[in-house]
Structure formats: C-alpha cells, structure tokens
Amino acid sequence: MKKTIGILCCFLLIAGLSFTLPGTAAPGQEIRIAGQFGLVYAPLMVAKKRGIFEKYGLKPVWKEYGSGGAVREALVAGEVDVGFMGIPPFLIGWDKGCQWKVAMGFVVIPVGLVTYDPAIKSLKDFKPGDKIAVPSPGSVQHILLAMAAEEELGSANALDNNIVAMPHPDAAAALISKKGIKAHFTTPPYLFEELSQPGFHLVIDDLQIFGHPFSFNVGVANQRFHDQKPAAYSSFVNAIGEAMAWINTNKKAAANLLAPEFKLSPEKTLEYLTWEGMNYTTAPYGLMGFAEFMQKSGYIKKVPRSFEEIAYENILAFIGNRAGVPSEIESLQYK
Amino acid sequence: MKLTRFKKSLRNKTLNQGMFIIGMMILWELLARTECFPPLLFPSLSSILINLATEIASGEILGMISFSLYLVGVGLGFAILTAAVIATLAMISQLISDWVQALMAILHPLPGIAVLPIIILWLGTGPQSIIAVIWFSAVWPLIANLHTGLRSVSATQIEVGRNLGLKGITLVRFVLLPGAFPYILTGIRIAWARAWQASVAAEMVFGASGGIGGLGWFIYKKRFFMEIPSVFGGMLVIILLGLLVERFCFEYVEVRTVRRWGMTSE
Numbered sequence: 001m002k003k004t005i006g007i008l009c010c011f012l013l014i015a016g017l018s019f020t021l022p023g024t025a026a027p028g029q030e031i032r033i034a035g036q037f038g039l040v041y042a043p044l045m046v047a048k049k050r051g052i053f054e055k056y057g058l059k060p061v062w063k064e065y066g067s068g069g070a071v072r073e074a075l076v077a078g079e080v081d082v083g084f085m086g087i088p089p090f091l092i093g094w095d096k097g098c099q100w101k102v103a104m105g106f107v108v109i110p111v112g113l114v115t116y117d118p119a120i121k122s123l124k125d126f127k128p129g130d131k132i133a134v135p136s137p138g139s140v141q142h143i144l145l146a147m148a149a150e151e152e153l154g155s156a157n158a159l160d161n162n163i164v165a166m167p168h169p170d171a172a173a174a175l176i177s178k179k180g181i182k183a184h185f186t187t188p189p190y191l192f193e194e195l196s197q198p199g200f201h202l203v204i205d206d207l208q209i210f211g212h213p214f215s216f217n218v219g220v221a222n223q224r225f226h227d228q229k230p231a232a233y234s235s236f237v238n239a240i241g242e243a244m245a246w247i248n249t250n251k252k253a254a255a256n257l258l259a260p261e262f263k264l265s266p267e268k269t270l271e272y273l274t275w276e277g278m279n280y281t282t283a284p285y286g287l288m289g290f291a292e293f294m295q296k297s298g299y300i301k302k303v304p305r306s307f308e309e310i311a312y313e314n315i316l317a318f319i320g321n322r323a324g325v326p327s328e329i330e331s332l333q334y335k
Numbered sequence: 336m337k338l339t340r341f342k343k344s345l346r347n348k349t350l351n352q353g354m355f356i357i358g359m360m361i362l363w364e365l366l367a368r369t370e371c372f373p374p375l376l377f378p379s380l381s382s383i384l385i386n387l388a389t390e391i392a393s394g395e396i397l398g399m400i401s402f403s404l405y406l407v408g409v410g411l412g413f414a415i416l417t418a419a420v421i422a423t424l425a426m427i428s429q430l431i432s433d434w435v436q437a438l439m440a441i442l443h444p445l446p447g448i449a450v451l452p453i454i455i456l457w458l459g460t461g462p463q464s465i466i467a468v469i470w471f472s473a474v475w476p477l478i479a480n481l482h483t484g485l486r487s488v489s490a491t492q493i494e495v496g497r498n499l500g501l502k503g504i505t506l507v508r509f510v511l512l513p514g515a516f517p518y519i520l521t522g523i524r525i526a527w528a529r530a531w532q533a534s535v536a537a538e539m540v541f542g543a544s545g546g547i548g549g550l551g552w553f554i555y556k557k558r559f560f561m562e563i564p565s566v567f568g569g570m571l572v573i574i575l576l577g578l579l580v581e582r583f584c585f586e587y588v589e590v591r592t593v594r595r596w597g598m599t600s601e
Binding site for chain 2: 069164179299
C-alpha cells in the first residue's frame, strides 16, 4: 500500500513538473484556443498563418471542435482558454453561471433569412410545415428569428416548431436542392452562395431585425485564464487586433492568403471579404440588446446590471462610461 | 406453484435492485452537494427532479414523449412487418435464405445513425427520415432472430405436428411460432432498444424532425441552452420508459409464454 502511494506520488511529481516546466522555461506563454474555420474566423486564420501569436510571445495550442456548442462546452470544461461564439450563446452560459466574459468583439457580418419560395415575402407567410434551418437552438440566428417573430407575429416563440437545427453546409445544400427546408437563416459565405441562386431571396435580415449592426461573434475568455495570465490575455487581444488590422488594410493579400484555406479562388475570396456589411473589428456591438430581449422572452433569467459583469477591462475601457447621457458607443450596445 | 415461486423471486430481485438504485441516487446527491464539481457540470439529483417535475407539469415533455413513442411505434411496426415477410420467404426458399444471410452480414453491423445522411438526401428532413432510421436499426436484429428462431425448431417437433394433422397456417401457429418464440421475443427486445436509441440519436444529430420533436430534440435543445439538469432529466425519462416497457411488456409476455412453457431455465 505504502509502495503504491509512493509510486503514485512520483508519478504526480513527474506529471506536475512536466506541466510546469514549459511554462517557465519556454519563451512562449501557452494559450489554448478553440480553433474554428471559415470566413467569420478569418482574423484567427490570418494570425495563425502569419505567426502573429508567436510575435506577441504566445504559444498557441489549437483545438478543433465540430460545432459552436462544442466550443462552448470546451470552455466550460476548461479545455480551452479562449473561444469565439455569438452573443446569445455567450449570454446563455453567463446566465447559467459560467465564469467567463467577453474579451473582444470579433466580426460584424450580414445575417439573413433566405428562401427559394416566391410566396414567402415575410414571416407571416410561413406555414406550420415550412422548415427554417438555423445552426442550433439558442444561436444568434435562432434568437434573431425569435426577435423578428415577436415583432411581426406577436410572439417570440411563434416559429419555434418550424425550426430545424442543421450545420450551415448541410442546410445550404438542402436549400439549394429545395429539399426538406423552406428557408435558411445563415451567414456568409453561405448567404452569398444561396442568394446567387435564381429566385432565392431574403425574407428578412439582421439590420431590419436589430436596427443596427451587432457583433456576430465575440471572443470569450475564461475568467481563470484572464486572472492568472494577464500578460497572455492581453497579448492575445492585441494579436487578434493586429491580424484584423492587417486584413482591413491588405484585403487583396488577405484574400490570396486565405483562398487556399477556403478552397476558393482569390477573386471569390476577395469578393466575400469585401461584401457590403463585412467588418472585422474588435469593437463590441449589441451586447445588451441581446441580453434584454433574451431575458424578456425567457431564454435567460437575468440581464447584466452593468457591462462589468460580462466584459473584461479592455472592453470596459473601450465602451467607456459617459457621465450623463450614454455615449454613442454605449448606445450601440443596446437594441 | 411454479408461477408463485417465480413471483416471489421476482419480488426479491425487484427489492434488491430498488435498494441498489436508491443507494446510487443518494450517493449522487451527496456527491453533488459537496460541490467538488461545478454544479453546472454535475447538477444535484434534486435539481434534476425538480426541473423534470416542472417540465412535466408544463406539458412540454409529455408531448415530446408521445411524439417519440409514436415514431418508434411506427418504425418498429414496419420493421416487424418487414422482418416477418422476409423471414417467411427465407423459410420457403433456400435461395432467399442465402440472400438474406448475405444481406444481414453486410448491413447488420452498420449503425442506423450512419445511414442518416443518405436517408435525409432521399427522404428529406421530416419525421419519415427518423422513422426510416428506426426501421433500419430495428429490422436486422429482428430478421436475424426470426430467421434463426424458425430454423431452430427441431424437425421432430414439426413431424409430430404433421402427424397430429397440422399443416399450413395451423402448423405455423401451433408449432413453428411457439418453437421460435424465445428468439422472436429476443429479437423484438433488441429491436425495441435499437429503435429507441436510433430515435434519440437521429434527433440529436439532426434536430427536430417536425412539429414539436421528440425526446432527442428535447435533450439537444436543453444542451444548447445549457440547462444541464434538464439534459439529465431527458435521459432519466428515456431510462424510465425503457424500464417500464421491459417490466410491463416484455417480462409480462415472457412469463406468460416462454417461461410458462418451460423454455428458459430462469
């Protein structure tokens, strides 16, 4: 018995050492990132390809996940330090007690509900059997649909039984072949692809629903990572910022760099990167607008009393806190 | 006499198992109460049960249970029908029997959920796709057991039946079916379990099939809203339904047929 305990202790010691050694000896600070792929994640892909994280002294460890839900679960389980997700999934986690906050805005992109059916001109034209594909329940698209349903049909839940959860590529294929689903609430590049089909049209889009642009995705960091490795945290925020700035100032070079990753031509990639409404920015938009609607409709139980509850200091400093009437940037956080 | 003794042993078994399960539940609750693990990841049993009670009271979960049961019922019904026809044909012709065995060897190892992408392409995303997956999951174990069962009825028994003047349908009804019944029952048991798994899995992979959706969709939805106690609640309901069907359908039939006929030793 004593012997086994002794051996176990040895193992633990070795394991402990092997975990701590790289942190102290290696030059880079390790950061575990939930890597994702696609047009939305272009800054992440650019940072990876141009070695920007390394430049800021970070040693990124990439972990791949199949869906946004899995990314969130990985963050909850502490498998990764940072990940990207929509504001609604972030708020659902915050509401349930996840120890995390918004570290940065990530991207503002057009989101729209596309159908091939000429008879469907507004939400009122959806019949009970007409399926609407969204990536998952509780996703940005689902919450936008609920917002629109409340506005047009009087109830946020009016279309709940029309919803099917489908990954973007599957739903786009189903919509284009006109099989199974009537409409797809989607983002670029699927949005562009679908709208380029003859007869396909937008039923409603994000600007009509939300009133102004909002962050489609935000960067979320675990509280423990933020508290214990403040240098790594701020390096990460700056590295993503540099990648974004590079894309924004070198769209053509960015398209050339990313085209092979997307398996598209550089021309097509450039067309997508410069599509009306695309905006890679670390500024957050619409944080509270989603929270207020989701609380009112019962998707979450509480609303953040202040930005401090859901955002780290870099975001707080960015939004500011104007004495008197809220500033424009503060107002942009509301619907 | 035999039946009463059996009933007694059943009661002991039930008591034993009940105690074990209650013990496990208490352990769960205590472990959760210590908060060694974050409550978000490991909710207490009491919070799971309270959540489940409110969901039952709101009627949401009952509709989903009946929808799931309906899909499984239809899929399983079709599977039993198909299996009966194929097994009968295989009994009549050795050629078909060979074909069926080949087909079984090829398709039986394929999980129903693996064919879902193809089924969606062919049938779309409605309930019909989920029924098709259930059918596919259930039909192979059914055919396998029916086929083996019918073949395992000894030639002597069939000859005795013939000598007593039975033929055609009566021979099937009084000799073949009872002779093969242990296999048939096993087949249906496996098929039921597979069908249930397929219905939940299909909805979790693919989201709601239509209308309100079933229990798989319930769990899927709760997962995305991070209502982990409700995810456990959904699992609990699936377990309970499985237990109820096992205890009140299969064991009921088993006691009145196979065990009464003395075909199993237990």
